[in-house]
Amino acid sequence: MNQRPGNQLFDAYFTTRDMREVFCDQGRVQAMLDFEAALARAEARVGLIPQTAVASIEAACLAEHYDFAALGEAIATAGNSAIPLVKALGKQIAKSDAEAERYVHLGATSQDVMDTGLVLQLRRALELIEADLAQLGETLATQAWRYVATPLAGRTWLQHATPVTLGMKIAGWLGAVTRSRQRLLELKPRLLVLQFGGASGTLAALGEQAIPIAEALAAELQLSLPDQPWHTQRDRLVEFGAVLGLIAGSLGKLGRDISLMMQTEAGEVFEPSAPGKGGSSTMPHKRNPVGAAVLIGAAVRVPGLLSTLFSAMPQEHERSLGLWHAEWETLPEICCLVSGSLQQALLLADGLEVDADRMTRNLDLTQGLVLAEAVSIVLAQRVGRDTAHHLLEQCCKRAVAEQRHLRAVLGDEPQVTAELSDAELDRLLDPAHYLGQAHTWVERAVAEHFALIA
Secondary structure (H helix, E strand, O other): OOOOOOOOOOHHHHOOHHHHHHHOHHHHHHHHHHHHHHHHHHHHHOOOOOHHHHHHHHHHOOHHHOOHHHHHHHHHHHOOOHHHHHHHHHHHHHOOOHHHHOOOOOOOOHHHHHHHHHHHHHHHHHHHHHHHHHHHHHHHHHHHHHOOOOEEEEEEOOEEEEEEEHHHHHHHHHHHHHHHHHHHHHHHHHHOEOOOOOOOOOOHHHHHHHHHHHHHHHHHHOOEOOOOOOOOOOHHHHHHHHHHHHHHHHHHHHHHHHHHHHOOOOOOEEOOOOOOOOOOOOOOOOOOOHHHHHHHHHHHHHHHHHHHHHHOOOOOOOOOOOHHHHHOOHHHHHHHHHHHHHHHHHHHHHOOEEOHHHHHHHHOOOOOHHHHHHHHHHHHHHHOHHHHHHHHHHHHHHHHHHOOOHHHHHHOOHHHHOOOOHHHHHHHOOHHHOOOOHHHHHHHHHHHHHHHHO
C-alpha cells in the first residue's frame, strides 16, 4: 500500500503534499546527496580529484539507493544524518568503482552536507511559499475591489464601532501578504548560500584550492558563496523562520476575522461550502469554519517552534552540541505548517461567500448608534464639541432606553433639529456616507500588490 510522504494522519489538513515531499526522508537524503555530487564535480573542475571519478559518484547520489530505516538507526549512534549517509555512499560507489570511493566527501564536514542540503530544501520550500503568497495576493486584490463599497460594522473590542467596508478589511489582509512577499525577496540572498567550511570552518584540508573549490561548488548548486562559513551563526535560518512566523500570524488574523464573521450571530461572511465540509458528528445543521481553524492553529503553533530556533542561536564555538540538533525538525515543521495555512487561505479567499444584506441588517442592530459619531462631528462645528458630545450621548441613552432608532430620537430633539435638517440627518445616519478613506485604503493596497509584481 502506497502512503503519502510524512505518513501522518493530519498531514492533509495541516500541510500540503508538495511541502511534505520537500522535507520527507527522501527529500532530506536527496538534498545531501546533491551536495556530495556537486562537491565531486567542483573538485574535479579545479583538478583536486580525477574527472573519471565523478560519474561513479554521481550515479550513487540517488536517494533511491539507500535504506532510510537503516540510516535512521545509524543516526541514533552517529549523532547526525551525514555520517552514516557518507559511509553508505562510499559503499555504494565502491561496488562499481573502488578508486572513485576515495574521493567522496573530500574536505567537507557533516554539517556542510546537512546545512547545504537544508538550504537546497529551503529553496524549494521558498518557491512553493512564494507562489502561494502571490496567488493569495492576486485573489485578495480581486476580492478587495469586488467589495470595496460593501459596508459592514467595524468592530473594536468585539463591539460595533463605526462602519467600514468588507473591501477595506480584505485590503488589510492583502497588505500583510504583500509585506511578507517583500520580506522573502529581501532575505533570499542571505538565505540561499552555501555552507562549506570543513572540520572547523577553515577548509584547511583543501589547502590553496579551498576558495576555488568553494566557488565552483556554489556555482554547481546555484547558491551564493557567503563571506565565511556559518556553522554556528544561525541568523540566516532564524530570519527565514521569523518571516514564516509573520506569515502564519497574518494568515491567522485572516482566519480569525472570517471565523468571527461566520458566527451565527453575525452570519456575514462564510468559507466556501462543499459536501461534508465543516459538519458535525452529531449536529446536522453545523457549518464550522474548518479552513479558518487551520490558519488559527498554525498561528498558535508556529511561535512555539520559532522560539526553539531563537533559543538555539547561542551555539558554542565552531560546532554546537544540541542546539544545532534542535533545529533539524523545527524549521521544516514551520514550513509545513505555513504551507498548509496558505493552502487553506487560498481556498477561503477564492470561494468567499458574502451576505451583504446581513451586513446591512447587522449595521442597524444598534438602531443608528454606530453613526452617532458622524452626527456629533457635524453638530460640533455648529454648537461646539462638548455641547455636541453631551447632546448625542443623551440622545443615544434615550434611544437605548426607549428602544427607538437614533434617527427618530434626534428628530424629536429641538437642539438637534435647530441645527440639522431632515435631509442632513438622513444622510448622516446612512452608513454608505460614513466610510471615510475605505476606498483609498483598498486602492493603495491593490496598487502595492501590483507594484510588487511589476
